Amino acid sequence: xxxxxxxxxxxxxxxxxxxxxxxxxxxxxxxxxxxxxxxxxxxxxxxxxxxxxxxxxxxxxxxxxxxxxxxxxxxxxxxxxxxxxxxxxxxxxxxxxxxxxxxxxxxxxxxxxxxxxxxxxxxxxxxxxxxxxxxxxxxxxxxxxxxxxxxxxxxxxxxxxxxxxxxxxxxxxxxxxxxxxxxxxxxxxxxxxxxxxxxxxxxxxxxxxxxxxxxxxxxxxxxxxxxxxxxxxxxxxxxxxxxxxxxxxxxxxxxxxxxxxxxxxxxxxxxxxxxxxxxxxxxxxxxxxxxxxxxxxxxxxxxxxxxxxxxxxxxxxxxx
Amino acid sequence: xxxxxxxxxxxxxxxxxxxxxxxxxxxxxxxxxxxxxxxxxxxxxxxxxxxxxxxxxxxxxxxxxxxxxxxxxxxxxxxxxxxxxxxxxxxxxxxxxxxxxxxxxxxxxxxxxxxxxxxxxxxxxxxxxxxxxxxxxxxxxxxxxxxxxxxxxxxxxxxxxxxxxxxxxxxxxxxxxxxxxxxxxxxxxxxxxxxxxxxxxxxxxxxxxxxxxxxxxxxxxxxxxxxxxxxxxxxx
Numbered sequence: 001x002x003x004x005x006x007x008x009x010x011x012x013x014x015x016x017x018x019x020x021x022x023x024x025x026x027x028x029x030x031x032x033x034x035x036x037x038x039x040x041x042x043x044x045x046x047x048x049x050x051x052x053x054x055x056x057x058x059x060x061x062x063x064x065x066x067x068x069x070x071x072x073x074x075x076x077x078x079x080x081x082x083x084x085x086x087x088x089x090x091x092x093x094x095x096x097x098x099x100x101x102x103x104x105x106x107x108x109x110x111x112x113x114x115x116x117x118x119x120x121x122x123x124x125x126x127x128x129x130x131x132x133x134x135x136x137x138x139x140x141x142x143x144x145x146x147x148x149x150x151x152x153x154x155x156x157x158x159x160x161x162x163x164x165x166x167x168x169x170x171x172x173x174x175x176x177x178x179x180x181x182x183x184x185x186x187x188x189x190x191x192x193x194x195x196x197x198x199x200x201x202x203x204x205x206x207x208x209x210x211x212x213x214x215x216x217x218x219x220x221x222x223x224x225x226x227x228x229x230x231x232x233x234x235x236x237x238x239x240x241x242x243x244x245x246x247x248x249x250x251x252x253x254x255x256x257x258x259x260x261x262x263x264x265x266x267x268x269x270x271x272x273x274x275x276x277x278x279x280x281x282x283x284x285x286x287x288x289x290x291x292x293x294x295x296x297x298x299x300x301x302x303x304x305x306x307x308x309x310x311x312x313x314x315x316x317x318x319x320x
Numbered sequence: 321x322x323x324x325x326x327x328x329x330x331x332x333x334x335x336x337x338x339x340x341x342x343x344x345x346x347x348x349x350x351x352x353x354x355x356x357x358x359x360x361x362x363x364x365x366x367x368x369x370x371x372x373x374x375x376x377x378x379x380x381x382x383x384x385x386x387x388x389x390x391x392x393x394x395x396x397x398x399x400x401x402x403x404x405x406x407x408x409x410x411x412x413x414x415x416x417x418x419x420x421x422x423x424x425x426x427x428x429x430x431x432x433x434x435x436x437x438x439x440x441x442x443x444x445x446x447x448x449x450x451x452x453x454x455x456x457x458x459x460x461x462x463x464x465x466x467x468x469x470x471x472x473x474x475x476x477x478x479x480x481x482x483x484x485x486x487x488x489x490x491x492x493x494x495x496x497x498x499x500x501x502x503x504x505x506x507x508x509x510x511x512x513x514x515x516x517x518x519x520x521x522x523x524x525x526x527x528x529x530x531x532x533x534x535x536x537x538x539x540x541x542x543x544x545x546x547x548x549x550x551x552x553x554x555x556x
Binding site for chain 1: 326327334397401404405407408555
């Protein structure tokens, strides 16, 4: 089998007259963790529902693990593990019963089944709740049951719709490292609108907005696109009025915007947006020396994925 | 094990893990028991005719009640998405649900065998009509249940599913009672569509292929429509 695990070409999905996904194309290779990024309602879930054969595309084509999602959907579904949004799981079953059901549906052999369920339960941290009813579990545990279910049959491809929603910070770290670990040999697509998650887990990012694909690349590639940067300056106040410092900073060459932000007592803090690509640290330092300000802090924050995301997705909305 | 059987096993477990199964079976047994034993004690007649005769009406409530949430609930709670993205064909989901409801129906009917045993101890049991009656009950019950599964596939609201299933069953039931009021030309058609008249034939102990075919077609068409309704998400 080739290395290409998922090929999506010109994928389009209409709900009535509403176009939820509009000619989206991308590929995913084996061993990649692809972050699927976009604002709410951008078409992330719809795309995932098509890849998992729940919905059929209006136009375009998607090939998963070498099989077309429409013509050969049973083969696709055998090779994919899917965690739907909001983790819908039968509430009247215990965790073990549910995993046994999922395994039986996947045609797993009975003798291998017990060991596998135990193993996956351990990996997802389900040991304590194995005998509890799913309906009694907290959101975080339900999410883990969903993940366990998706990984149960050791699929080549994992498709996870917001896998960390509803988890507490510790659980998020655990789940992320789990996904990273799986991503080494398998292929993972996960959707999220939490940007640090993408930086932490994904080797590639696809951003969609308004149903259209607006960016595709590694997190670093996307960050590099964003010019300029932000600076954070904190100056000791000792008698100098805030506005005077702000005006002076704003007048520096290359500063697009200077904004006073709340600092600690006895100091003034400013956020500066650079207009161009030039480094502003030197001019800011010079200005401080010339005016005899005591500089407490000066930091350059390189463009974050957040900036990229905001620029790409809000720009798109403005157009449509 | 085939996915359809896995689904029906899960569904049966759900029935018996919740009060649903017990309520249904109890109510069913009380009503049929009342009908049977009043006939036995008041009219001094040990026979199953009265019991069988009330079944077309009773099933009209029973079948929609046990089938209403089978698919509607899965749609409402979103579990259908998880179920259907497993490697299972749409018809296997429908058949699995149908078999589970039939399982519960059989459990309820199983208890009524007490009546047959009672008759047998009190006097000679007319075997033909008794066996025919139970075969007829299974076939007719299957038709009612299939209609219920179909209605459950149409909606995400269990109550709507119950009402629509009841209405369709009632219409089919009514056909048997309005035959003499419709124009002569369509009388055979209306008589053929009646869900209870076929049962009456079979419960006389005469198993005619026409009656069997009627029930099998109702089951087949209903389950087919349910499957198409599930599939419709892919071409809507």
